[in-house]
Amino acid sequence: MTAATNSGPGELMAAATKAVSAGGAAKRWTAALRSPLGITAAVLLAGVLLLAVVAPLIWQGRAEAVQSAEILQGPSSAHPVGTDLLGRDILARVLVATRLSVGLALLATAIGVTAGLLLGTAPVLLGRRAGRWIGAFINIAVAFPSLLLALFFAVIFGVGAKGAVLAIGFATAPAFARLTQTMAATISGRDFIAAARVAGIGRLRILVRHVLPNIAEPLVVSATMAAGAALLSFASLSFLGLGVQAPSYDWGRLLGEGLAQIYVHPAGALAAGVAVVLAAMAFNLAGEAVARAIGLRSAQTNQRTQTAPTHEEQRAEPEPDGPEKPLLAVENLHVSFGAVTPVRGVSLTVRKGEAIGIVGESGSGKSLTALAIAQLIERPGHVRADRLEFLGTDLRERSTARGLAALRERSAAHELGDLRERSEASERSGAAGHSNAGERSKPLERSDMRERSDMRERSDMRERSDAPERSDVRKRSTPSKRFDMRERSGKGERSNARDGSELSKNELRRLLGTSLSMVFQDPMTSLNPTQRVGRQLAEVVREHQGADRRTAWRRAVDRLAAVRIPGAERRARQLPHEFSGGMRQRAMIGMGVMANPALIIADEPTTALDVTVQRQVLQLIANIRAAERVGLLFISHDVTVVGQVCDRVLVMYAGRIVEDLPTDALLHDARHPYTRALVAAVPDMTTDRTKPLAVIPGRPPDPHDVPAGCPYAPRCPLATDQCRRQDPALTSYAAGRRVACWHADLAPAAVPDNRAATTGGQAAVPDNRATTGGQGAVSEKRAATADGHFVAADDDKTDDQIAAPLGGDRA
Numbered sequence: 001m002t003a004a005t006n007s008g009p010g011e012l013m014a015a016a017t018k019a020v021s022a023g024g025a026a027k028r029w030t031a032a033l034r035s036p037l038g039i040t041a042a043v044l045l046a047g048v049l050l051l052a053v054v055a056p057l058i059w060q061g062r063a064e065a066v067q068s069a070e071i072l073q074g075p076s077s078a079h080p081v082g083t084d085l086l087g088r089d090i091l092a093r094v095l096v097a098t099r100l101s102v103g104l105a106l107l108a109t110a111i112g113v114t115a116g117l118l119l120g121t122a123p124v125l126l127g128r129r130a131g132r133w134i135g136a137f138i139n140i141a142v143a144f145p146s147l148l149l150a151l152f153f154a155v156i157f158g159v160g161a162k163g164a165v166l167a168i169g170f171a172t173a174p175a176f177a178r179l180t181q182t183m184a185a186t187i188s189g190r191d192f193i194a195a196a197r198v199a200g201i202g203r204l205r206i207l208v209r210h211v212l213p214n215i216a217e218p219l220v221v222s223a224t225m226a227a228g229a230a231l232l233s234f235a236s237l238s239f240l241g242l243g244v245q246a247p248s249y250d251w252g253r254l255l256g257e258g259l260a261q262i263y264v265h266p267a268g269a270l271a272a273g274v275a276v277v278l279a280a281m282a283f284n285l286a287g288e289a290v291a292r293a294i295g296l297r298s299a300q301t302n303q304r305t306q307t308a309p310t311h312e313e314q315r316a317e318p319e320p321d322g323p324e325k326p327l328l329a330v331e332n333l334h335v336s337f338g339a340v341t342p343v344r345g346v347s348l349t350v351r352k353g354e355a356i357g358i359v360g361e362s363g364s365g366k367s368l369t370a371l372a373i374a375q376l377i378e379r380p381g382h383v384r385a386d387r388l389e390f391l392g393t394d395l396r397e398r399s400t401a402r403g404l405a406a407l408r409e410r411s412a413a414h415e416l417g418d419l420r421e422r423s424e425a426s427e428r429s430g431a432a433g434h435s436n437a438g439e440r441s442k443p444l445e446r447s448d449m450r451e452r453s454d455m456r457e458r459s460d461m462r463e464r465s466d467a468p469e470r471s472d473v474r475k476r477s478t479p480s481k482r483f484d485m486r487e488r489s490g491k492g493e494r495s496n497a498r499d500g501s502e503l504s505k506n507e508l509r510r511l512l513g514t515s516l517s518m519v520f521q522d523p524m525t526s527l528n529p530t531q532r533v534g535r536q537l538a539e540v541v542r543e544h545q546g547a548d549r550r551t552a553w554r555r556a557v558d559r560l561a562a563v564r565i566p567g568a569e570r571r572a573r574q575l576p577h578e579f580s581g582g583m584r585q586r587a588m589i590g591m592g593v594m595a596n597p598a599l600i601i602a603d604e605p606t607t608a609l610d611v612t613v614q615r616q617v618l619q620l621i622a623n624i625r626a627a628e629r630v631g632l633l634f635i636s637h638d639v640t641v642v643g644q645v646c647d648r649v650l651v652m653y654a655g656r657i658v659e660d661l662p663t664d665a666l667l668h669d670a671r672h673p674y675t676r677a678l679v680a681a682v683p684d685m686t687t688d689r690t691k692p693l694a695v696i697p698g699r700p701p702d703p704h705d706v707p708a709g710c711p712y713a714p715r716c717p718l719a720t721d722q723c724r725r726q727d728p729a730l731t732s733y734a735a736g737r738r739v740a741c742w743h744a745d746l747a748p749a750a751v752p753d754n755r756a757a758t759t760g761g762q763a764a765v766p767d768n769r770a771t772t773g774g775q776g777a778v779s780e781k782r783a784a785t786a787d788g789h790f791v792a793a794d795d796d797k798t799d800d801q802i803a804a805p806l807g808g809d810r811a
């Protein structure tokens with residue numbers, strides 16, 4: 001009756017992933033078909049389908065021939081299972097009924113699967129709010145037994161075959177919808193969907209290209225099994241007199257007729273029953289065989305609990321913007337899941353061409369910070385910040401519409417060349433509005449004024465042309481898109497809150513899609529396993545620049561070549577699993593720069609790579625950054641790697657930044673004991689191998705249970721009562737330097753060091769930065785000396801293998 005399967009969504013998802021990624025699918029199918037289960041399923045299903053086609057052609061006459069002399073005969077050679085009340089041959093009737101029984105069951109299944117698919121994928125298409133309503137509806141529908149639903153619908157749609165088909169179809173839909181919804185939600189949480197969303201791909205396209213191909217196989221399994229269940233349901237309804245009506249007959253009706261004479265001759269009732277069981281088995285076994293072929297097995301669910309004590313909040317001192325507006329400005333960013341807040345007040349800025357590293361142990365909140373910036377935290381996650389600006393646009397949820405209204409304003413004003421005039425006029429009209437709008441509350445007035453001054457500030461920023469090449473959203477939009485924007489504005493879009501926020505979301509999507517790129521830790525999950533690599537890259541420019549298929553493809557190949565993928569044209573036609581790990585990561589970086597981003601967020605992009613490939617990838621990122629003056633937010637737990645690519649390092653601990661310092665100061669002048677401990681824990685050629693490696697005692701706190709005071713205190717050799725009582729705020733103590741420690745002055749001497757060759761207890765982080773070149777802030781080449789200081793290196797050579805910056809066809 002339902003789309004029931006013995007497997008849960010987790011198992012089905014595991015199957016899908018395995019099916020797509022492992023390759024050798026043909027082998028698995030052959031093996032599954034050759035197994036006893038596969039052979040039985042194939043023979044049974046083929047038999048049922050064959051009968052459905054040929055039985056009416058061969059036995060229709062015999063099945064309907066009334067023979068009054070042979071009424072209610074028992075089994076004989078002429079009638080193997082006897083005759084019915086009119087002397088008709090029961091076996092012939094059962095065989096002929098195959099077509100109607102199977103046909104109607106398949107039709108009902110098709111209706112159920114389609115309705116379930118539409119309902120189950122609706123949350124992906126319609127967004128979170130509508131998704132929650134649809135989810136609630138599905139939950140209610142699933143709570144009713146499907147037979148009850150079928151009876152209910154049968155009464156509504158009327159007695160007869162048509163009513164029964166609709167009834168069974170709609171009764172099948174909720175279970176199928178639930179399965180689809182769960183699997184789509186699981187896939188939606190994968191990195192490649194996040195990458196597609198960051199790239200600004202629309203919801204429909206994400207659903208069709210990325211979600212459905214990845215859940216198709218388990219859905220086919222489930223639909224096959226649902227056909228078996230529908231067959232049984234149909235027989236039940238016909239048996240009850242609610243399904244097929246005379247003179248037509250299906251197995252359910254034959255079962256009902258046979259039951260009346262069961263004491264006279266039981267074989268008559270048995271034949272239809274056996275047919276129903278065999279056909280249902282055929283579908284169910286076929287489903288099982290398909291499931292095995294795609295490798296179904298149980299998967300663990302990854303649940304995170306959500307209750308925790310709260311922790312006293314400490315506000316980090318925000319960084320000043322400086323003369324040039326930052327690309328990215330984050331102030332007091334919090335990310336919460338229920339009562340747990342794994343990110344607690346992060347403040348940072350990234351300027352044009354600047355590379356900022358975020359380091360910290362696992363679980364310190366690095367990835368969540370990046371995801372929050374890229375707007376990729378899904379409910380129940382909640383992001384709040386005092387400021388979250390990218391390219392001057394406020395990304396915060398509540399102010400999205402407002403911020404983007406300003407963005408549109410700016411865009412239109414740029415077209416007319418009167419941006420300043422416009423913002424001044426807006427300010428003037430604002431003042432006038434205030435003077436006669438006595439009913440407005442004070443906070444509202446303040447926020448309006450702030451908005452206007454914000455707008456003016458941003459206008460000024462644009463006027464200073466801080467990013468004429470790239471950061472201007474207007475420049476990124478095609479002329480038709482710009483015209484579109486103005487047209488919509490002209491139609492009073494801002495007076496319609498609903499339209500306004502929809503448009504704002506689109507514009508925000510476009511802004512992030514074109515200007516921000518994310519490179520994730522695991523390229524295997526970041527690339528859609530069912531799509532050719534070139535096509536995935538091409539999608540970005542097709543979506544945002546309206547490029548035709550051929551141009552987009554050429555650009556994808558060009559970018560693959562630029563990130564040093566050998567045989568780019570051929571490789572572009574391959575699936576991700578045909579790439580090596582390093583190539584996949586480079587392809588991800590290629591994808592990241594398809595749309596000329598202003599900021600790249602790289603979340604542990606080299607963790608899974610060997611040192612040679614790691615070096616190549618780091619070099620590639622450095623080259624792109626230097627050549628394009630792209631900002632970089634580089635996340636890693638590896639201090640050495642961050643030291644190689646970044647200008648500044650932010651050290652995170654327990655969801656907060658505990659130190660912000662230039663990379664040069666990392667080795668010899670870090671003030672926080674945690675930073676120094678991290679540096680000391682990195683072994684290098686100078687490490688004394690006769691002594692144990694430096695380790696940080698204890699473990700980072702669980703976000704559910706952050707201790708009072710400084711969260712590092714339980715592990716810190718310098719901790720005092722004050723540390724255990726009071727959490728120090730991140731405070732600026734010199735230009736570009738912030739630290740959150742009550743004993744920042746003592747820290748350099750506080751960490752035991754086992755490095756024989758170091759002086760004064762300084763840790764040496766080996767440095768192999770070959771070049772970042774260009775205009776990025778790390779413009780000189782450096783090497784680490786034994787005493788841990790960076791010096792300018794005299795080797796000016798670039799790495800031949802990886803040196804080429806991106807080629808010229810910037811759109």
Ligand SMILES: Nc1ncnc2c1ncn2[C@@H]1O[C@H](COP(=O)(O)OP(=O)(O)OP(=O)(O)O)[C@@H](O)[C@H]1O
Pocket residue numbers: 304305337340342360361362363364365366367368369381637702703
């Ligand atoms: N969806 C979520 N729900 C609840 N807690 C979460 C969620 N995602 C992450 N966390 C928790 O937030 C904390 C920070 O996670 P995050 O992924 O940012 O750590 P990280 O510093 O990037 O670690 P790693 O280096 O291992 O990737 C962790 O304790 C993690 O368990």
